[in-house]
Amino acid sequence: MPDMVSIAQPIQQSFNPYTENGGTILAIAGADFSVIAGDTRQSEGYNIQTRYAPKVFRLTDKAVLAVNGFAADGNMFVKKVRQRLEWYRHAHAKDMPIRAIARLIQTMLYARRFFPYYVYNILGGIEEDGTGAVYSFDPVGSYEREACRAAGAAQSLVQPFLDNQIYFKNQTPAPGTSFPAHLPLQTVLSLVIDSFTSATERHIEVGDGLEIYVVVAKGSTSAQGLQNLRGVQELTATDDGERVFVVRRELKKD
Amino acid sequence: MSIMELNGGSVIAMVGKDCVAIAADMRLGNQALGISSKFERIFPVTDRIYLGLPGLATDVATLRERFRFRVNMYTIKEEREIQPETFAHLVSSTLYEHRFGPYFIEPVMAGISKTPSGAVKPFIAATDLIGCLNFAKDFVVAGTASTKLYGVAEGLWEPDLEPEDLFETISQTLLNATDRDAFSGWGCIVHIITKDKVVTRTLKGRMD
Amino acid sequence: MARRYDSRTTIFSPEGRLYQIEYAMEAISHAGTVLGVLAKDGVVLAAEKKVTGKLLDLSAAKDGGYGGSGEKIYLLNSNVIGGVAGLTADANSLVNYARTAAQRHLLMYNEDIPVELLAQRMCDMKQGYTQFGGLRPFGVSLLYAGYDPHYHFQLYHSDPSGNYSGWKATCIGANNGTAQSLLKQEYKDDIEVKDAIGLVLRTMSKTMDSTTLGSEKLEFAVITLDPTTKEPKAKIYKPAEIDALLQKEGLMKKEEDAEMATA
Numbered sequence: 001m002p003d004m005v006s007i008a009q010p011i012q013q014s015f016n017p018y019t020e021n022g023g024t025i026l027a028i029a030g031a032d033f034s035v036i037a038g039d040t041r042q043s044e045g046y047n048i049q050t051r052y053a054p055k056v057f058r059l060t061d062k063a064v065l066a067v068n069g070f071a072a073d074g075n076m077f078v079k080k081v082r083q084r085l086e087w088y089r090h091a092h093a094k095d096m097p098i099r100a101i102a103r104l105i106q107t108m109l110y111a112r113r114f115f116p117y118y119v120y121n122i123l124g125g126i127e128e129d130g131t132g133a134v135y136s137f138d139p140v141g142s143y144e145r146e147a148c149r150a151a152g153a154a155q156s157l158v159q160p161f162l163d164n165q166i167y168f169k170n171q172t173p174a175p176g177t178s179f180p181a182h183l184p185l186q187t188v189l190s191l192v193i194d195s196f197t198s199a200t201e202r203h204i205e206v207g208d209g210l211e212i213y214v215v216v217a218k219g220s221t222s223a224q225g226l227q228n229l230r231g232v233q234e235l236t237a238t239d240d241g242e243r244v245f246v247v248r249r250e251l252k253k254d
Numbered sequence: 255m256s257i258m259e260l261n262g263g264s265v266i267a268m269v270g271k272d273c274v275a276i277a278a279d280m281r282l283g284n285q286a287l288g289i290s291s292k293f294e295r296i297f298p299v300t301d302r303i304y305l306g307l308p309g310l311a312t313d314v315a316t317l318r319e320r321f322r323f324r325v326n327m328y329t330i331k332e333e334r335e336i337q338p339e340t341f342a343h344l345v346s347s348t349l350y351e352h353r354f355g356p357y358f359i360e361p362v363m364a365g366i367s368k369t370p371s372g373a374v375k376p377f378i379a380a381t382d383l384i385g386c387l388n389f390a391k392d393f394v395v396a397g398t399a400s401t402k403l404y405g406v407a408e409g410l411w412e413p414d415l416e417p418e419d420l421f422e423t424i425s426q427t428l429l430n431a432t433d434r435d436a437f438s439g440w441g442c443i444v445h446i447i448t449k450d451k452v453v454t455r456t457l458k459g460r461m462d
Numbered sequence: 463m464a465r466r467y468d469s470r471t472t473i474f475s476p477e478g479r480l481y482q483i484e485y486a487m488e489a490i491s492h493a494g495t496v497l498g499v500l501a502k503d504g505v506v507l508a509a510e511k512k513v514t515g516k517l518l519d520l521s522a523a524k525d526g527g528y529g530g531s532g533e534k535i536y537l538l539n540s541n542v543i544g545g546v547a548g549l550t551a552d553a554n555s556l557v558n559y560a561r562t563a564a565q566r567h568l569l570m571y572n573e574d575i576p577v578e579l580l581a582q583r584m585c586d587m588k589q590g591y592t593q594f595g596g597l598r599p600f601g602v603s604l605l606y607a608g609y610d611p612h613y614h615f616q617l618y619h620s621d622p623s624g625n626y627s628g629w630k631a632t633c634i635g636a637n638n639g640t641a642q643s644l645l646k647q648e649y650k651d652d653i654e655v656k657d658a659i660g661l662v663l664r665t666m667s668k669t670m671d672s673t674t675l676g677s678e679k680l681e682f683a684v685i686t687l688d689p690t691t692k693e694p695k696a697k698i699y700k701p702a703e704i705d706a707l708l709q710k711e712g713l714m715k716k717e718e719d720a721e722m723a724t725a
Contacts, residue, residue: 154405156401156402156405156434157401157402157404157405157406157408158405159402159405159434160402160405160406160430160431160433160434161405161406161409161410161430163430163433163434164406164410164426164430165409169429169430169433170426170429170430170433170459170460171426194409195409198405198408198409199405199408201408202404202405202408319568319569319572320569322568322569323565323566323568323569326539326565326568327561327562327565330537330538330539330561331558331561333522333528
């Protein structure tokens, strides 16, 4: 009938400021070292934007920050944290200790409580007392020090594996023995690599490459084992003091 | 909230050396409220085929009875026990019959089939809720903790595990994965199926 | 006069008879005998096979499944065995119906179908073919030997009219009159399965058409209760087991030729 015309319902249009760039990060604290790793794939939906986009960044000789979620916010957040660390260095003539960096990150994130940085941060490094530390954050600044944490697309795949292998959950030690409180560096590195290869198998947003940062405490013997590893690069200039190393590995590209 | 997550529950099956294992949690809930810690969701179809049914609990019971009907008819007419591969296709076609009004279940099967030469071949399979078959060679997972199960299984599984080692591997996979899932847990049951026997064990785990 | 009313089952003759049903029963009276005897701890079924011969391929029956050649005696459910006499094609259709009816009951009530109920389901269907649709009736009579927890061991007989009745001992097919009178003489109310087996085999040997009593001509089945699980156990004998049984009862008749060969 000519009188009836179809009238469409109004559709509200809007700009979505966030997007998910995939990827996964992981950090494990040892007795006198800390390992912070992340894959290098950056994706959006089914598309791979790049096979090499670093997600793990060195802040100081003692602290490494991994950021995962919305890459634009992640990269900007790292720049802002680095700027605050530089101001601190000028004001106090020393590097910020890692637990202070952790608290700083909380305040920076909560300041944007009503338009958050869409990032899951994991801060790893060496505490003032020389022990390995891992701090994990949510997008608005809730944080906690832990022995290990996985975040990102494959968190649900990796975290339960780590619960079993790092915390020995659901395992009872052989009678007369007990599980070690801390694992040696070589074991931790193997666990990190296995976690990422497993995640790459079963999650499409994980793959291409793996970058592992190792922060070693002053006077630690763990560093010796590292030199024998293939493709290790030292980022710190001197032998005395804390040391930061990078290990890169390939991951499946499919 | 997804219908598949209303009652909770997860199942996993793994292949070993001349053996298979199938395991599941025992929680039945109504969203966040836990109702039963004794809900069985793995059933024997024949001596050597076991079927796990994670998903909506009412469909677990219904499908179990429907498959019993169809397998009974098969056994009586064929005068022999149904083979695992054939049963998997029976599961697939039964689910596809309800393509546009499906059962909210993602079945997982484990069994031992016999080759013509008399050798033993371990078998696992899974389908989605409308019957798409997946014949994996290593492991299959389903349920609310499926992503967690994938992660731990991928890390712990290796080929050619003996029955005792397969038991340890599948148990650790199930326990650690369900501990990270609010809707799965409250008890775990594991069946290890070999050519000669089936050993069933319940695991001691977190009851929270 | 009767011929004008033969063409359809759905009408009576002037004398008040349904000829198609009677003709169906006539067909059955030429079929192989099926004999059933109810004991206090089980039921025994035996049947004479009519489809035999050297060229018949029975390799599947020898090793496979639950035995039987699939001509006379069928497993209907884990608690009921059926014996058929009449048109084999009709019998196959009815057996299939019986099996699905038993599974439908299991699906609905999660219990094995009671024996009388299974007979009723079959008879309800068979009666329909005498009243609606203008289709001919099934040319099959069946014996149902089964167990349920309500009435324990039972034996029923149903015919093309859709009527059924419960029996302590009965016979259908060829020579059923002879067999029935033999059973009437020898049957005792508190007979046990092991004696019932002997009674059945002796009666069969006297009523069967063929001279030899062996596994090529005989199908045999027994339903009992497993002493430990208390579940019904249906056993359809394999050809080798039937021969062994006949040997034990001393009824194994040798071929005349074979005897002459050894002499």
